[in-house]
Amino acid sequence: MLAVLAEPARLSMLELLRRGGPLTAGAMASRLRLNRTHAARHLRILRLAGIVEAHSAANRRVYKLKPRALGMLGDWLDLFLAEGDDRLDRLDDYLHDLQRPAVIFEADLAKISKRWKS
Structure with missing residues (x-):
């Protein structure tokens, strides 16, 4: 069905x-601004995919x-x-976990540098 919907004219x-x-x-x-042959071909594909249905009204097909x-x-x-979304949430958690040791390490460096300055 996604392949059927990938065509811009059909989406329109x-x-x-x-x-x-x-x-x-004809109205579509x-x-x-499609010729009727192309429109009919696209509508046939949409109908065969089960996305639209047609019924006859006088001498026209209404979709x-x-x-x-x-x-x-x-x-x-x-x-x-x-x-x-679940995968992105897990990736986000993983990336936060990776950053935590770096934050702790930077805090330790700050403490060490204060000791050296004193």
Whole structure:
């Protein structure tokens, strides 16, 4: 699904559907300044990926988002990001641990230098 969403035109189509609700392929093509063939190709890929669905209205196909598909992607990304946050927290703790001995050492040096000056 991420490969499908990596295409800027498809992301723009999803944003149009998110903001404006169901739209025809022609409406999206004109708003995004795409020719209809390219728009239809992108919409087909989005439909096959399960991100949008289409229904016929007269002689047009109207597309709308399938929120469940994007919700599942969002859930997966939340898990991925939470794992990344945990790793960053552990790295932060590790770096603080590395700095502690240096701080203690610098404090000891300050005490020693005061003794030498006296």
